Amino acid sequence: MSTISIIGTGNMARTIGARAVAGGNTVEIMGRDQSKAADLATTLGGGTTTGQWGTAPAGDIVIMALLHDGVLPVVTQYADALAGKVIVDISNPFNSTFDGLTHPEDTSIAQEVANAAPADATVVKAFNTIFRHVLETGRPDVFIAGDNAQAKTSVETFIESLGLRPLDVGDLKMAHWLEGAGLVTVGLANHGVGNLNFALSITELPT
Amino acid sequence: MSTISIIGTGNMARTIGARAVAGGNTVEIMGRDQSKAADLATTLGGGTTTGQWGTAPAGDIVIMALLHDGVLPVVTQYADALAGKVIVDISNPFNSTFDGLTHPEDTSIAQEVANAAPADATVVKAFNTIFRHVLETGRPDVFIAGDNAQAKTSVETFIESLGLRPLDVGDLKMAHWLEGAGLVTVGLANHGVGNLNFALSITELPT
Numbered sequence: 001m002s003t004i005s006i007i008g009t010g011n012m013a014r015t016i017g018a019r020a021v022a023g024g025n026t027v028e029i030m031g032r033d034q035s036k037a038a039d040l041a042t043t044l045g046g047g048t049t050t051g052q053w054g055t056a057p058a059g060d061i062v063i064m065a066l067l068h069d070g071v072l073p074v075v076t077q078y079a080d081a082l083a084g085k086v087i088v089d090i091s092n093p094f095n096s097t098f099d100g101l102t103h104p105e106d107t108s109i110a111q112e113v114a115n116a117a118p119a120d121a122t123v124v125k126a127f128n129t130i131f132r133h134v135l136e137t138g139r140p141d142v143f144i145a146g147d148n149a150q151a152k153t154s155v156e157t158f159i160e161s162l163g164l165r166p167l168d169v170g171d172l173k174m175a176h177w178l179e180g181a182g183l184v185t186v187g188l189a190n191h192g193v194g195n196l197n198f199a200l201s202i203t204e205l206p207t
Numbered sequence: 208m209s210t211i212s213i214i215g216t217g218n219m220a221r222t223i224g225a226r227a228v229a230g231g232n233t234v235e236i237m238g239r240d241q242s243k244a245a246d247l248a249t250t251l252g253g254g255t256t257t258g259q260w261g262t263a264p265a266g267d268i269v270i271m272a273l274l275h276d277g278v279l280p281v282v283t284q285y286a287d288a289l290a291g292k293v294i295v296d297i298s299n300p301f302n303s304t305f306d307g308l309t310h311p312e313d314t315s316i317a318q319e320v321a322n323a324a325p326a327d328a329t330v331v332k333a334f335n336t337i338f339r340h341v342l343e344t345g346r347p348d349v350f351i352a353g354d355n356a357q358a359k360t361s362v363e364t365f366i367e368s369l370g371l372r373p374l375d376v377g378d379l380k381m382a383h384w385l386e387g388a389g390l391v392t393v394g395l396a397n398h399g400v401g402n403l404n405f406a407l408s409i410t411e412l413p414t
Contacts, residue, residue, distance in 0.1 A: 099380045105312035138412045143391070144399075168399035169391050173306045177394075180387035184350070184376050187384075188409060192351075192375035202395060203408040205345045 001025055002158040005057030007074060008065030009036040012090065014043065015136045016063055016127070021046035023161035028058045056081045061088060061158055068093040068102070068109055075116045083118040086151040089175070090127040092182040098190070101179055110145070110175035122151035125175035126159070126166075128182050129200045131189075140199030142166050143181065145174040167202065208232055209365040212264030214281060215272030216243040219297060221250065222343045223270055223334070228253035230368035235265045263288045268295060268365055271320070275300040275309070278316055282323045290325040293358040296382070297334040299389040305397070308386055317352070317382035329358035332382035333366070333373075335389050336407045338396075347406030349373050350388065352381040374409065 002025045006013045009031035020027045021044050029044070030051045031037030041048040051058055054077055062082060064071045068091035075082065089110040093102040103109065110125040117123060124146035127135065134140050142159045144166055146152045152168055159166040169178060185200050209232045213220045216238035224247065227234045234255045238244030241257065248255040258265055261284055269289060271278045275298035282289065296317040300309040310316065317332040324330060331353035334342065341347050349366045351373055353359045359375060366373040376385060392407050 099378065099384075100312075105307075134412060138410075140410070143395075145394075166399065167395055169394035170398050171306065174391065174394050177306075177387040177390045180384040181391055183384045184381065184388055187352075187376035187381050188350075188374055191377050192373065193409065193411075197412040198409045199412075201408055201410040202400065202405045203345075203347070203410075204400075205341060205404040205406075 002061055002154065002161060003059040004028070004158065005030055005051060005059030005062045006065050007057070007062060007078075009033065009040050010065060011132050013065035014040060015132050016065060016090075017044045017048065019135070019162040020158070021048060023163065025158065025161055026059070030057060054078055054081060056083075057085060059085075061086045061154060063088045063090065064113070065090065067091070071109055072112055072116055075113050080118050082121045085121050086154055087113060087117055087121055087123045088127070088155060089113050089123060089125050092128050092179060094183060094186070098183060098186050101176070101183070105176065108172075108175035108179050111172055114147075114172060122146065122148040123172060124151050124155045125172065125178050126155055128178055129185050131185070131196045131199070133196065134199050138199060139164060141201040143169050143178055143200075145169050145172055145178055147172045209268055209361065209368060210266040211235065211365065212237055212258060212266030212269045213272050214264070214269060216240065216247050217272065218339050220272035221247060222339050223272060224251045224255065226342070226369040227365070228255060230370065232365065232368055233266070237264060261285060261288060263290075264292060266292075268293045268361060270295045270297065272297065274298070275316055279319055279323055282320050287325055289328045292328050293361055294320060294324055294328055294330045295334070295362060296320050296330060296332050299335050299386060301390060301393070305390060305393050308383070308390070312383065315379075315382035315386050318379055321354075321379060329353065329355040330379060331358050331362045332379065332385050333362055335385055336392050338392070338403045338406070340403065341406050345406060346371060348408040350376050350385055350407075352376050352379055352385055354379045
């Protein structure tokens with residue numbers, strides 16, 4: 001069991017929150033609008049609590065369930081309140097034509113979060129290749145990247161509690177390519193697959 | 208049935224050639240070393256021919272089965288001999304630490320090939336996310352990208368003849384992100400999966 005704080009009260013917060021509660025985790029919701037946070041906590045049930053925006057989250061793992069351009073400002077605002085936390089960045093910084101990212105090649109939202117976060121916080125990229133409704137109803141593989149092995153292990157334990165398979169792709173630098181894999185996923189939805197009812201995954205060879 | 212020319216005589220040439228012959232396609236091998244090309248043609252059987260290095264390939268589809276730093280020089284050398292062809296780039300231009308590409312963010316080997324190729328040639332990125340032995344023995348999904356719909360259709364027909372599923376991710380600009388997906392695949396092999404016996408793929412939601 002993990003203790004999770006979710007920053008955000010939108011669709012991804014609700015989806016991850018519901019799976020987290022179902023998986024037996026302790027969940028806290030933090031919203032800029034306290035009444036929205038309280039509503040979501042009630043919806044999620046299972047003892048879900050709310051925390052006050054900008055203060056230290058109760059969870060060991062803090063999931064930034066925000067639009068990509070909101071992540072960095074909120075991490076900067078929280079500042080030392082995130083000390084010692086495992087911060088999970090799930091965002092996808094796509095350009096308007098969905099064939100590139102909004103930041104340069106040598107970085108990623110996840111790396112920028114790591115730069116802005118307290119020195120003893122750690123960042124793990126995860127969940128960004130998964131369409132929300134697939135995360136809600138399916139069993140998608142969850143690709144993760146991060147520099148800290150202990151932080152990745154704690155996120156893997158959380159992902160497994162959701163009944164999902166975590167798949168480590170390497171260091172946080174790989175977050176850039178996971179964000180690119182998000183673009184590939186959108187490209188597949190718009191072209192070769194033609195719908196949103198799938199997830200990027202791995203298929204193992206029959207042995 | 209497609210007519211295929213494979214430029215190269217190494218492991219990927221042999222693997223793709225074997226599947227192409229098994230799929231009922233007409234295959235030609237072109238090697239800088241004519242005797243190696245002849246040996247591979249004999250190995251492949253099924254009426255596989257050889258062509259003379261640097262001259263117009265017999266196949267409508269020309270697969271560049273070369274190491275990534277060889278692709279562009281060979282396309283430049285072939286020059287107008289590639290007029291009208293569908294050129295398939297399968298290469299992965301990885302840096303030495305396997306967390307970045309050897310070219311800038313705004314391009315890809317596939318786009319560089321398109322720039323170097325005759326104006327009426329078209330380029331499709333394909334096969335680059337698949338480990339060679341998985342292509343030999345497995346049924347991996349084959350992600351493709353390209354700007355020309357007709358060229359993509361012909362490559363898709365070829366891929367289907369191999370018993371594999373082609374999955375279009377979009378325009379040739381997406382080749383950059385497919386090359387990044389190659390990095391993700393290597394990252395998975397080195398971390399979360401721990402072996403090479405898998406392929407990046409899609410999993411559809413149960414309905």
